[in-house]
Amino acid sequence: MANLLHANCLMCRMKSDIFTTLNDSELNRVNDCRVSIKYHQGEIIFKQGSPCHDFVCVTSGLVKLYLEGEGDRRIIIGFARPVDYIFVPGAFSDKRHHFTAVACEESTACLVEVDIIQDLLKTNQEFASSFMTKVSEQAIGLFEQLTSFTQKHMPGRMAEVLICLSQKIYQSNPFITSLTRQDIADMSGMTKESAIRIMKTFKDEGLILTEGNSIEILDFSRLETISRNG
Amino acid sequence: MANLLHANCLMCRMKSDIFTTLNDSELNRVNDCRVSIKYHQGEIIFKQGSPCHDFVCVTSGLVKLYLEGEGDRRIIIGFARPVDYIFVPGAFSDKRHHFTAVACEESTACLVEVDIIQDLLKTNQEFASSFMTKVSEQAIGLFEQLTSFTQKHMPGRMAEVLICLSQKIYQSNPFITSLTRQDIADMSGMTKESAIRIMKTFKDEGLILTEGNSIEILDFSRLETISRNG
DNA sequence: TATTCGGGGTGATCTATGTCATTCAAAAAC
DNA sequence: GTTTTTGAATGACATAGATCACCCCGAATA
CATH class of the missing domain: 2.60.120.10 (Jelly Rolls)
Known part of the structure; x- marks a missing residue:
C-alpha cells in the first residue's frame, strides 16, 4: 500500500x-x-x-x-x-x-x-518558531472548543460547526462532505440523533439545505447570530 | 505596590x-x-x-x-x-x-x-525544548478537560476536581483552600448550586469532610472510582 | 448598634438533551 | 436477485442539571 x-x-x-x-x-x-x-x-x-x-x-x-x-x-x-x-x-x-x-x-x-x-x-x-505558532494556535482552538461545548446550547454549537465546515474545511458553499452525521455530532458535542434533529430544524427554518452528503448554507448571517448567541 | x-x-x-x-x-x-x-x-x-x-x-x-x-x-x-x-x-x-x-x-x-x-x-x-514540553503538557491537559466536561457526569467531574486539589494543587489532605465554591464549580464545569449539592452528597456518603475552607478526602479509592466511571 | 454584602446552602421547578426503539433507503454482500 | 448491512431520520420518554427564589451567617461598613 x-x-x-x-x-x-x-x-x-x-x-x-x-x-x-x-x-x-x-x-x-x-x-x-x-x-x-x-x-x-x-x-x-x-x-x-x-x-x-x-x-x-x-x-x-x-x-x-x-x-x-x-x-x-x-x-x-x-x-x-x-x-x-x-x-x-x-x-x-x-x-x-x-x-x-x-x-x-x-x-x-x-x-x-x-x-x-x-x-x-x-x-x-525559524523552523522552531513556526512550529511554536502552530502549537499555540492549536491551544487557542481548544480554548474555544471548551468554551463552546460547556456554554453554548446545541443550536449554537451546530451553527458554529456548519460555518466551520463551509469556511475552513471545504472553503465552498454548498459543499459535499465525506463526514457522516455522527462525525458532525462528534464535532459539536452531541449525539447523532440530536445533530440530525437540529439540522432538520435549521432546514425547516430555511437556514440550510441538505441533500445527502451535500450541505448548503442559505442564510449565513442568521446562522452566525445563532452561533454567537449560543 | x-x-x-x-x-x-x-x-x-x-x-x-x-x-x-x-x-x-x-x-x-x-x-x-x-x-x-x-x-x-x-x-x-x-x-x-x-x-x-x-x-x-x-x-x-x-x-x-x-x-x-x-x-x-x-x-x-x-x-x-x-x-x-x-x-x-x-x-x-x-x-x-x-x-x-x-x-x-x-x-x-x-x-x-x-x-x-x-x-x-x-x-x-535547551530552553526552547523545555518550553515545548510545557506547552505540550498544557495541550494534553486540555484534551483531558474537554473529554471530562463532555462525557462525565457531575459526580465524576467533582471527584476528579477534589482529587486534583488534594494531590496536585495543595499536595496535602486535608487541605485549606482559598477557592470559593464558585471556583470549584468553575473547575468542574457546573453551577455553584450543583457543586454544593454534589459536595453535600459526597459528605453524606462519608467520602469527604468539609468545614468552611477545609476539605478532607476520607475515602480516596471510592472517589477515584467515581471519577473514573463518570 | 444597625446595616449592608458576599458567600454558603437548600428546595421547587423547568427544560435541554440523552436514550431507546423503530422505520426507511441505499449500498454492499452473497 | 435476494439478503444483509449501514447510515439517516423520527417519535416517545426519562432525567441530569440549570434556573430561580430564598434563607442563613459572619464580616465589613456606616
Missing part, C-alpha cells in the same frame, strides 16, 4: 509551510527517512494511547483527529487537510498519542521520524 | 525550572527587564483579550487561569503556583491573551518582556 508521491522533499510542491524554512541539506535529511502512505477511508493513521514514532503530514484527502472517551464517545478536535502536519503533543512529553487520526476519505500522508523533526527544531530557529 | 523579591535572577532560588537552562549572561538579560509585583486576592494579573506584553512567573501565592465565556460564566483551565510560569499561547500568534489570570490569594509574580523570552527561545535550544 505504500506509494511514493514525489521523488523527494526538495521537489515537492505539496510540502507544508513550515518546511519552507529548511535548507536543501535539511530537506534531504527529512527526505531520507520519509515514507508516503496511502490510506483508505476509515483507516487509522495513528491511535490514541499508542507510542508516537512518526511525524505525519497530510498530502491528500481529509483526516479527522478525535479524542476517545469511555464507551465509544468521540470528540473531533480538528482536521488535517493538504498540506497540514499534525502536531502531536505527546512527542514532547510522554511519547504517546493523545488522540486518534483517521482518514475520512482516500488520503495520503508523508511520515517522518519524530527524532529528525526534533533535531531540526533544535538547529533551525 | 511593586516590590522586589530578590536582588536579581542569578541569586534567585525561586526561579522556575526552565531558567536553569540559561547561563549567567542570559539570566542577566532577563533580570534587566524583570519586575516583581505583589497582587492582592482577587486582583487581575492579565485579562483575556488584552495585548500580551509580559511573560509571567508566579513566585508566591496561587493564581487561577480561566476562560471567560458569554454572561459571566467561567472555566478554570489551570492554576499557577510557585514556581510556575504561565504559558500564553497568544504570545506566538495574535499577541492577545486568551484567558484571564487572577490571584486567588496574596501572590507575587515576576514579569519579563515577552520579546526577551522569545529571543532566548531562538538562541538557547
Whole structure:
C-alpha cells in the first residue's frame, strides 16, 4: 500500500509551510527517512494511547483527529487537510498519542521520524518558531472548543460547526462532505440523533439545505447570530 | 505596590525550572527587564483579550487561569503556583491573551518582556525544548478537560476536581483552600448550586469532610472510582 | 448598634438533551 | 436477485442539571 508521491522533499510542491524554512541539506535529511502512505477511508493513521514514532503530514484527502472517551464517545478536535502536519503533543512529553487520526476519505500522508523533526527544531530557529505558532494556535482552538461545548446550547454549537465546515474545511458553499452525521455530532458535542434533529430544524427554518452528503448554507448571517448567541 | 523579591535572577532560588537552562549572561538579560509585583486576592494579573506584553512567573501565592465565556460564566483551565510560569499561547500568534489570570490569594509574580523570552527561545535550544514540553503538557491537559466536561457526569467531574486539589494543587489532605465554591464549580464545569449539592452528597456518603475552607478526602479509592466511571 | 454584602446552602421547578426503539433507503454482500 | 448491512431520520420518554427564589451567617461598613 505504500506509494511514493514525489521523488523527494526538495521537489515537492505539496510540502507544508513550515518546511519552507529548511535548507536543501535539511530537506534531504527529512527526505531520507520519509515514507508516503496511502490510506483508505476509515483507516487509522495513528491511535490514541499508542507510542508516537512518526511525524505525519497530510498530502491528500481529509483526516479527522478525535479524542476517545469511555464507551465509544468521540470528540473531533480538528482536521488535517493538504498540506497540514499534525502536531502531536505527546512527542514532547510522554511519547504517546493523545488522540486518534483517521482518514475520512482516500488520503495520503508523508511520515517522518519524530527524532529528525526534533533535531531540526533544535538547529533551525525559524523552523522552531513556526512550529511554536502552530502549537499555540492549536491551544487557542481548544480554548474555544471548551468554551463552546460547556456554554453554548446545541443550536449554537451546530451553527458554529456548519460555518466551520463551509469556511475552513471545504472553503465552498454548498459543499459535499465525506463526514457522516455522527462525525458532525462528534464535532459539536452531541449525539447523532440530536445533530440530525437540529439540522432538520435549521432546514425547516430555511437556514440550510441538505441533500445527502451535500450541505448548503442559505442564510449565513442568521446562522452566525445563532452561533454567537449560543 | 511593586516590590522586589530578590536582588536579581542569578541569586534567585525561586526561579522556575526552565531558567536553569540559561547561563549567567542570559539570566542577566532577563533580570534587566524583570519586575516583581505583589497582587492582592482577587486582583487581575492579565485579562483575556488584552495585548500580551509580559511573560509571567508566579513566585508566591496561587493564581487561577480561566476562560471567560458569554454572561459571566467561567472555566478554570489551570492554576499557577510557585514556581510556575504561565504559558500564553497568544504570545506566538495574535499577541492577545486568551484567558484571564487572577490571584486567588496574596501572590507575587515576576514579569519579563515577552520579546526577551522569545529571543532566548531562538538562541538557547535547551530552553526552547523545555518550553515545548510545557506547552505540550498544557495541550494534553486540555484534551483531558474537554473529554471530562463532555462525557462525565457531575459526580465524576467533582471527584476528579477534589482529587486534583488534594494531590496536585495543595499536595496535602486535608487541605485549606482559598477557592470559593464558585471556583470549584468553575473547575468542574457546573453551577455553584450543583457543586454544593454534589459536595453535600459526597459528605453524606462519608467520602469527604468539609468545614468552611477545609476539605478532607476520607475515602480516596471510592472517589477515584467515581471519577473514573463518570 | 444597625446595616449592608458576599458567600454558603437548600428546595421547587423547568427544560435541554440523552436514550431507546423503530422505520426507511441505499449500498454492499452473497 | 435476494439478503444483509449501514447510515439517516423520527417519535416517545426519562432525567441530569440549570434556573430561580430564598434563607442563613459572619464580616465589613456606616
